[in-house]
Amino acid sequence: MQPFKLERYFAQHEFSAEVLMSSSDCESLSLETLLNLCDPETEHLWKNLSLGYTESQGLPLLRAEISTLYTRVHPDQVITLAPEEGIYIAMRTLLRPGDHVICLAPAYQSLYQVAADSGCQVSLCWLRQTTSGWQLDPQQIKDLIRPNTRMLVVNFPHNPSGFLPSRALFEKIIDLAAQHNLILFSDEMYRLLEYKTEDRLPAACDAYPNAVSLGGLSKSMSLPGLRAGWLAARNREWIQSFQRYKDYTTICSSAPSEVLAVIALRAREEIVQTNLGIIRANTALAQAFFAHNATWLEWIPPLAGPIALPHYTGPGSVDEFCLSVLQQQNVMIVPGSMFEMEGNYFRVGLGRKNLPEALRRLQTYLDAAA
Ligand SMILES: Cc1ncc(COP(=O)(O)O)c(C=O)c1O
Structure with a gap:
């Protein structure tokens, strides 16, 4: 790679x-600050934690907590993993060599590199500096779509520009994906850090059935050392294929991190x-x-x-x-x-x-x- x-x-x-x-x-x-945010249930879990292997799809209590971030995703439509691992597994399972992928750019490199190094064709759709800041022209995405385009990769709020589309622009992007039957991979690692709550976009996995949302605690929740993240998708077959792939990456998530992640999500x-x-x-x-x-x-x-x-x-x-x-x-x-x-x-x-x-x-x- x-x-x-x-x-x-x-x-x-x-x-x-x-x-x-x-x-x-x-x-x-x-760790001390986080543990001070425990409730009686999580305090009991933490103090009695066994350091054995964990469930490969993720601790059920953690998946239940994660599903409260969404409106149309149940705990069984979530798999926990390290965020970067989520990008790798989703790209490796949902894409085939020869598929075409469109990725917003500039981008966190793995969002397009894993696809490129898996034999996919990749087109980058660049944000542009305008008088009103960084902007995205949806026509640019449309112009890049080919008959073999399989996936559109977005990341809002965006790293590295801080760009966030309006609700209307986000809906246009979803419409484009739907019209061309594209998988929408939506990196939502910076979600919850909108400056005004009303600017928060729906999670892609709630807004579009053919979407997979990447979430995690590394950025908005100040806990990158937990390596705690997840993929959420309404398509249960995808979740199963992610789980099968995870057997070859980490098998299961870290036991202490899972409990600490529950504490953090409850105190989000x-x-x-x-x-x-x-x-x-x-x-x-x-x-x-x-x-x-x-x-x-x-x-x-x-x-x-x-x-x-x-x-x-x-x-x-x-x-x-x-x-x-x-x-x-x-x-x-x-x-x-x-x-x-x-x-x-x-x-x-x-x-x-x-x-x-x-x-x-x-x-x-x-x-x-x-
Ligand atoms: C947009 C985006 N996605 C995914 C990740 C990966 O997160 P992690 O480092 O917690 O695996 C990062 C990290 O910088 C990121 O900026």
């Missing part, structure tokens, strides 16, 4: 750079509100910072989620800029080239408490460079 550029970049710098400015997840929870309102508070404060700070440094930087407001994709307008390329900020200020910034993007864009994480420190160091860098 092709190297996963972004993950290799993180592997190189994540644990050596002093400050990360481009993280996509929200401030991580400690509190966890998500804390994260939205951090995102709001960081967004206001970033906006002011970018306005102050307008000769070098252009802010492109995100519409949802913990990530923004602004524009670098200073001298040289954005890759040179990121490298030099890392060398001089020990701040790690992810350039758009990690997403195969043209143009000088870079990713900013808005969900971490260290953004003020990252911006202070970046200001020192910019003041020295000016």
Whole structure:
């Protein structure tokens, strides 16, 4: 398989750079904080947990909790797995060599790379920077559809741009998928982090019978170390085929993570509100910072989620800029080239408490460079 550029970049710098400015997840929870959110049932489960193998489809109590996130999905239409594993398994089971796949771009690489490396033809449908921020033209998707197109891959709220379509645009996308009998793979890892609740889209698996939704606790719920995620689909045969494939990846999920995931999902309102508070404060700070440094930087407001994709307008390329900020200020910034993007864009994480420190160091860098 092709190297996963972004993950290799993180592997190189994540644990050596002093400050990360481009993280996509929200401030991580400690085990102690999470356990303080237990109710009597989950406290009993945690204290009496046996560290044996677990049910391959996922702990029934966890699947029941996950199904409350949806309106038309029952616990038996859910399988738990690590989020990245979910992408891999869904692509490997639902696609055949020669199928054509359309994926919104820029994208988290595995959303198209697994298909490409499985012998599928892949077309990327690029979001564009407009005067009203990052936008998606549904006509572009339509123009890419071929007779052998089998799957459309979307990700809302979007990593790395923070794009979220309106309800009307989302419905257009579903209509297109339905008209052409496409499977809709919908990566919803950043769901629940909409800035206004009324902007939240229905989960794809509720809105369209031929959809599979990917969810997980890594981003909106601050728990990437649990490796807890799931696939939800109304098609029970798909869920069974995902389970058969999982026998060759992890067999079953981690017992402690499953119980911790139940605790987190039951406390999701509190966890998500804390994260939205951090995102709001960081967004206001970033906006002011970018306005102050307008000769070098252009802010492109995100519409949802913990990530923004602004524009670098200073001298040289954005890759040179990121490298030099890392060398001089020990701040790690992810350039758009990690997403195969043209143009000088870079990713900013808005969900971490260290953004003020990252911006202070970046200001020192910019003041020295000016
Ligand atoms: C859009 C998207 N999907 C899936 C994943 C994978 O999540 P995890 O790292 O928890 O496996 C990520 C992680 O960055 C992501 O951004």
